[in-house]
Amino acid sequence: MKLRQIIGFIMLLLSPLLAQPMVAESGEAQGGVNVKEVVMGHLSDAYEWHITTWGNTHVTLPLPVIVKGEESGWHVFSSARFHDSPDGVYEGFHLGADGKIYEQTPDGDVRPWDISVTKNVVQLWIVVLLMLVIFLGCARWYRGRQASDDAPKGFVGLIEMFVMMVHDDVIKSNIGEKHYRPYAPYLLTVFFFIFLSNILGLVPIFPGGANLTGNLAITMFLALCTFLAVNLFGNREYWKDIFWPEVPLWLKCPVPLMPLIEFIGVLTKPFSLMVRLFANVMAGHSIVLSLTCIIFVTMQIGPAIGGTMTGISVLITIFMDAVELLVAFIQAYVFTMLSAVFIGLAHQESHSPQKEINN
Amino acid sequence: MPSFFTPDFGLLFWMLLAFLVVFVLLAKFGFPVIVKMVDERKAYIDGSLKSAREANEKLAHIKVESEKILKEAREQQAQILKEAMATRDQIVKDARIKAQIEAQKMLEDAKAQIQHEKDNALLEIKGQVADLSLTIAEKVLLKQLDDAPAQSKMIDRMLDELVTK
Secondary structure, three states: HHHHHHHHHHHHHHHHHOOHHHHHHHHHHHHOOOOOHHHHHHHHOEEEEEEEEEEOEEEEOOOOEEEOOOEEEEEEEOOOHHHHOOOOEEEEEOOOOOOOOEEEEEEEOOEEOOOOOHHHHHHHHHHHHHHHHHHHHHHHHOOOOOOOOOOOHHHHHHHHHHHHHHHHHHHHHHHHOOOHHHHHHHHHHHHHHHHHHHHHOOOOOOOOOOOOOOHHHHHHHHHHHHHHHHHHHHOOHHHHHHHHHOOOOOHHOOOHHHHHHHHHHHHHHHHHHHHHHHHHHHHHHHHHHHHHHHEEEEHHHOOOOOOOOHHOOOOOOHHHHHHHHHHHHHHHHHHHHHHHHHHOOOOOOOOOOOHHHOO | OOOOOOOOOOHHHHEEEEEHEEEHHHHHHHHHHHHHHHHHHHHHHHHHHHHHHHHHHHHHHHHHHHHHHHHHHHHHHHHHHHHHHHHHHHHHHHHHHHHHHHHHHHHHHHHHHHHHHHHHHHHHHHHHHHHHHHHHHHHHHHHHHOOOHHHHHHHHHHHHHHHOO
16 A cells, blocks of 8 residues: 555656656757657667757766777776767777777777676666665664564655565565575565666656666576576476476487476576566667657647647656556566566475375 | 667676675675564564463453452352341340340249248238237237136137037
8 A cells, every 4th residue: 555655656756757858859859850769779778878968968977988908908988088089989999880889900890898887887886776775774773673662664664564575475475485585685686676777767867767677688687696596506306397307208218308398498487587577678668768759750740730749648658657667566576576486496395296195 | 789689798797796786785784684673573463462362361261250259259248148137136036035034034033022022921910910819819808708707618618629629
């Protein structure tokens, strides 16, 4: 109940901010709006954080570039250097057509080792910082308090309720009472990381707005973590089910058909986790941005249709943002729940009928 | 291919670092503290509920006990009252009987006294009457027997009387 109210409140807060991206695009709209470019630009990572464009001035936050050249070693410089130099080349590096940094070498352009602090990396650290502040702050609240004291109220109470909801309903019930304990911190971290990233991704201005969980690198890492958590600590029963499942002998003996299918299943589980989260968030961002672009496309046709479509676009965008808030929660929930289910499957009790009879 | 499709090494590197930091810190100082506190509170509430239930049961038991005691006391009171009443009646009855006996005795004593007094009085009267009659008889006799024949006659008659008797 409380959570629903909070989400509703956040939604209300966000709705006026939706107008912000429209302002950002209006500068580029003069020569015709390239919707694809706008959407792709917002979804992609960048070496600078574009906040808004006012007239012809771009308000951007330049971010540090950290690259290692083939022979020249490590370079650390601000991404604003690319704009300062006339040909866009700085210390032998320049931005390629795909928006990534390339090094000019005699063999042509090559991708250097690139650990630049990009927009997504900054967003990543904002999320991490926010999580640390929220949860360590809550944990601090408990210091010096006994179990017999009053339960927390307000924000700490909300966080406690949220954490316990995930802990009890998602983690404990899906992994099982016996084995859930060591995995709970990991799954809670994953849940709140995804949830906060999703929510911040919906905020159109500076502290949020990067497409973090809609980036394949992030979801790949998270899925890999779950893959490791499932397979490193899977018990005998789990591996037996993969390589010697309870099926008729001819399905597994000369040609290991079922083991092969089961083994593919081991790989597809984290793969589906990766793609599901990535696709949902990416699609959500694309839809919201495209709907916003309707305003600028229709404004070129005429003020009357543009005005009408602006109203419709704002309404639909607000609706979509509300849906995206739901999706932000659901995707975090689904990722955590499925991870918990997979971990639970790797810890299942023996279910072979012979053993049951023996028992 | 847009850049968000191709996992970037740099982002993966930073993600590994950031996630490790947040995971290690929260797994050590964040979530376990919250979960532990909630579990402890749950145990405390369960314990409190249990002791409350026990106290309630004890209270109910005490209530039954007290009612029993009250009932017994009331019964005892009634018993005592009844006994007291019986004793009172008995005492009154005894007193009455005793008084009656006493009265009877006093009456009898008085009667005996009266009888005694009466007898004494009668005896006295008898004596006096005898004395008086003797005196009178003497006087009469002296008057009648002032001559000798009359005296002899008298003596004879009296002797006869004694003999025949």
